[in-house]
Amino acid sequence: MALQAEPIRYDHAAIEQRWQTVWEKHGAFSVGSDPSKKNYYVLEMFPYPSGRIHMGHVRNYSIGDVLARFLKMRGFNVLHPMGWDSFGLPAENAAIAHGSHPAKWTYENIKSMKKQLKRMGLSYDWSREVATCSPDYYRWNQWMFLKLLEKGLAYRKRSTVNFCPQCATVLANEQVEDGLCWRCSSRVEMKELEQWFLKITAYANELLDYTYKLPGWPEKVLLMQRNWIGRSVGADVAFRLDGSDEVINIFTTRPDTLYGVTFMSLAAAHPLLDKITAKDSRSAVASFAARVSAEVNNRGSREADVKKEGVFTGAWCINPLNEARVPVYAANFVLMGYGTGAVMAVPAHDQRDFEFAKEYGIPIKVVINPPGKTLDPATMKEAYVAEGVMADSDRFTGMENLEALPLIVKLLEAKGAGRPTTNYKLRDWGISRQRYWGCPIPIIHCASCGVQPVPYQQLPVVLPENVKLTGIGSSPLAESSEFIDVKCPECGSPARRETDTMDTFVDSSWYFLRYASPHSSSAPFDKKEAMRWMPVDQYIGGIEHAVLHLLYARFFTKALRDLGLHDVDEPFANLLTQGMVRKQTLKCPEHGFIYPEEAVNGACVHCGKTLETGAIEKMSKSRKNVIDPDRIIERYGADTTRLFSLFAAPPEKDLDWSEDGVEGAYRFLGRVWRLIVENIGVLNSCKPFDPASGLPGSEDALKLHQITHRTIRKVTQDIGERFHFNTAISSIMELVNELYQLKHLQEAPAHEHYKETIEVYKEAVESVVILLSPFAPHISEELWSMIGKDVPLYKSGWPEASTEALVTAEVSLVVQINGKVRSKVVAPVNASAEAIKELVMNDAKSVEWIAGKEIRKFVYVPNKIINLVVG
């Protein structure tokens, strides 16, 4: 007996192929320029061309495509482009591994991924495709870099930077997670290097302020950005050294505690440390500083809670407010990278200072008491950091600390010993990368003229093709004499080209602007075209970019605005961050994670051991729980794949992948298919009911007509206003279920209202097809043409819910007795309380519950509910 293959319910492969060809042939998704229509820019984060799309892409792009198709049908000019974030390390590593070239690897990947995306039936305007590794694109990176340099927003500095030994390159602060490389999870080392930086800190304040002006962003992302920028308002205060001209500048957010300073602490790497240390303390301080610097460099944030340690320098400094003389320590908990690298220490009101003071027997002086209490330093168990009443603080004693704070800053200013300041955690963006496959930094180093920009007319600085990629040592570009040997643009003498390339996050910081005029060869983008589309109306992508791409893109947008290239303040008006796609992992006690095909009956095929219950985790190669979308598309079709990825969970939630669910989505499409194919004769024998001609006369027809229009309203709101795709789909399913229930309506030609009824039935069927089309466009187009439509769906309009059909004459009201549902009554819409009371009194079930009791209260919410309190 031959085993039957997958049962064919409808030929998804043929249908999908057919419509993809039609769309392509007719340029269905090239952007309209109809000036009478509103413009809408839908954008999904462009992918890195790794070679295969994954389920995360499927989900991301399905969300965007539903929106784009929906808006196009609603009459917008929709810009919905796609491109490739195609510079980056994996290409270089793959090239090394296969003895190939990164460009070859990358372009092959682009080709195959593009094919996969097309197979998904996504409505992209492919004529606007961009690839960041193309010189046509990256020349503008270089152009912008030079503009930023002129503006003082790009600069070169020797500094301590994060270095990943595995990737053999420097990383930005945003690319270090828990002290590990964001890509390969190697422990990041600190190195002293000459690096190019972009001055994102110049925009720290604006970037932060605008997080309060982005109502279309998830609060979670805005919060993460606020924390990352980390604004602290406070004051700089100068403490002069006793018996010296040196001054220690500190930053504090708590000037109100200045009278409680009992010591000073400096970072181990503080430049003054050497200078001020007393002779007999030198060796102790030097060895402490050496040890702490090494520790700080190798410390991941996980071990943040280390013991407070320090060494007395032998120096003393003077509190500018009360002339108190306090000892200066070198301390392990003071960071050189924040503020000034020196901290005034107030043990009574700062927990770190408290611990340090306890350790080294330094006095604790209370200057703020909790309301109604007096603190005793001798018995304090921890620092008191909350608000309170000032104590022992000269003329400020007795004031509320928050009241005194600004006055103290004023006093400092008057004394010339301080001023208000704001500090940020945000650091400038280090963009130098010692790798080949990236955009060359357009700079020439000349022995006599120094750092020289490459003249604009010489752009682009193109990556040389012939380089040796080893993955070790410095940038491969440094080995290419054809690349590095140049003449100084200033003096003409032999000079050397910069060999570092830019962080690929530079490439993705402005690509959304390029889509507006992707073929522009005279500017990065045409200002008029950019202003036509920007800001992006809806941006969609993963939350993992909350403080990476999404922050850099905001910075770039502002910087380019200030260069006069466009006039928008923010790149993305609305942001949707979709959740991860996860799947159960399989774990063998001996072999670790294994693939599903390595498991038989819950045991490992290699050793026969029983598998552990694997956690549900983000799909990843290392966890061996990746599902290849191609397999699903092959088996069930693109429509089913898209439908399931949107139906299974709301977009922002994590989605747990289950094959059973896919089967369900497939079944539903088959159900829609049969609904039409099996009734095609009747459906094509009439026109759909026209809502403009009033309401249907028969009860059945009216009911179906109303359900249809309620569904139209619900789906329209769910897609357009809430992105609740899962509930939009479920309401279409409900309408389909209803149509199955009412199938008999078509089978009674003798029926008085037969003509009207089948017209209403057809109206409902057509609505199903239209409403389903953003989710499952291929099958919808096919069904649409089957029911006699000449104009394809992508050119058709979206239906309007008829307000007339949404109005009902009667409503069903729930009757509660003492808060519990006991009965229902049917009443006219907006009935009076009197009328309702009468209805309830005539309702047998209600009366039963009231019998023998007194009605204490009668609550009636029109058209909603009735509640009687009896007792």
Place this chain on the structure above:
RNA sequence: GCCCGAGUGGCGGAAUUUGGUAGACGCACGGGACUUAAAAUCCCGAGUGGGCAACCACGUGCCGGUUCGACUCCGGCCUCGGGCACCA
């Protein structure tokens, strides 16, 4: 430690915008029809407990509050997930 978010059937999730029938829709499950049989399809059932049944009681992490009425609002906890982490 600090800051967010979330806890609802066997499972994914709905209802939370505006307090008003909790569990839509789907998966898995059970039953029926069709079939020689199976698959597919179509129909029906189903929160938990009790009852032949009509029906009754309980039920949205826990405790308490506000209200005629609370998954929804308020106060206090618990658990899970995420972000930040010596930021002065």
